[in-house]
Amino acid sequence: MAVTDEAIEKIKAMIVAGELAPGDRLPPEKELAERLGLSRNSMREAVKALEVIRVLDVRRGDGTYVTSLEPHLLLEAISFVVDMHDDDSMLEIFVVRRMLESQATGLAANLATDDEVAALVAEVNSIDGSVSVEELVEHDIRFHREIARMTGNAYLASLIEHLSSQTVRARVWRGLTEGGAVERTLSEHRAIADAVVQHDSALATSLATAHIAGVERWLRQAASA
Amino acid sequence: MAVTDEAIEKIKAMIVAGELAPGDRLPPEKELAERLGLSRNSMREAVKALEVIRVLDVRRGDGTYVTSLEPHLLLEAISFVVDMHDDDSMLEIFVVRRMLESQATGLAANLATDDEVAALVAEVNSIDGSVSVEELVEHDIRFHREIARMTGNAYLASLIEHLSSQTVRARVWRGLTEGGAVERTLSEHRAIADAVVQHDSALATSLATAHIAGVERWLRQAASA
DNA sequence: CTGCCTCAGACATCCGATCAATGGCTAGGA
């Protein structure tokens, strides 16, 4: 194994062992390099790798710190992965998303507080079919994020959010506006919100399944066209 | 943004744009560094970062290549993330795993071929409660992997597999052997396998849900103890 | 006393150069 990979493992081990806690500061580059037994440059490669997957946070002129290690940070890397996939993989991803999001929506219907319900309704009412694609994408992200957050499961919420990354959403919505399906999609959002308001878990689950499956079907025929 | 991050984005963009296809070879480090407008050292940091998330494959003395970009490769990074979490996050992860694995098992019951069914039965019959923890972990991994693979969804299968990484599994199983719950867990495996053999999707889904939830409950009380 | 400025020190950032290790390829011989 290369020295850099060893260094990555060692730093990871220090975190897993609790030797380095979230927010802790690592020794200066020079010292850390000595401690791990390699050159500064090689150690920097290791630190950089841990930085892109959001395990470390390097602040220039200050020092290197362990991030909060919260799910939403660590799962950011998934967006990167999702972006890189072609249409075939995208369909597989949508199946996963449908599995997660349908159940998450059902869970949200059970757990939603009054405040959360009000926020969701406000979000749905804030939009109609006349806005730009960018605004639709933003709305879509907020809508699904709010539902996912209601589950109280940060890991689940992050996974759902990053599973349909920004660029994928943009592509899909652009297609939907061309196909004239915007209004139907928005009305599905409204129906899901209604089910959550009524705390009707079974209905919310089914509507969410149908909602994702609809987009999925559109993507499937777009991919084959 | 740091030059390294720019380089990462540029390389990613080249891949997304199709300019670099899976299996393609990148220019030599020196040339690539010039092309991206930075030093070889900094470029190596970027390449290293892309290597740990399995986007690039660097072969010493040969060259740097784009990997196959298959889901199982790209999702390996998740194991890394999962390993790093504490017990609280672990519970959230188990909820996600339950959502995915239950539905995947139902799907598998529908789609399983005769060969796959035979392999699953063989796996279940190959083990009893008298073997070591390591062997139990290996069996557990193989059992759940085979079911996940039957869905034909590589992304789903990889996600499930990495969501309960090696080290997490080991920890849980060690606890289970102490608690004397091995035989019960194995019998649950047998029941799930039976449902798949019968192509009884609904039963398979429920059994898988119960199976994961059982481990989940054990983990919950272990965490609070 | 308060607010602002400057300056020094600590630290990360980036670079260019150098040598080691490795893999692939090819020429030459059996």
Place this chain on the structure above:
DNA sequence: TCCTAGCCATTGATCGGATGTCTGAGGCAG
């Protein structure tokens, strides 16, 4: 034809140094 030795391209690792940036201490003006 097959095998091997050796060359060359390429990555692996390190060093030393110049530079940008942040933080905090201390001084100065209001």
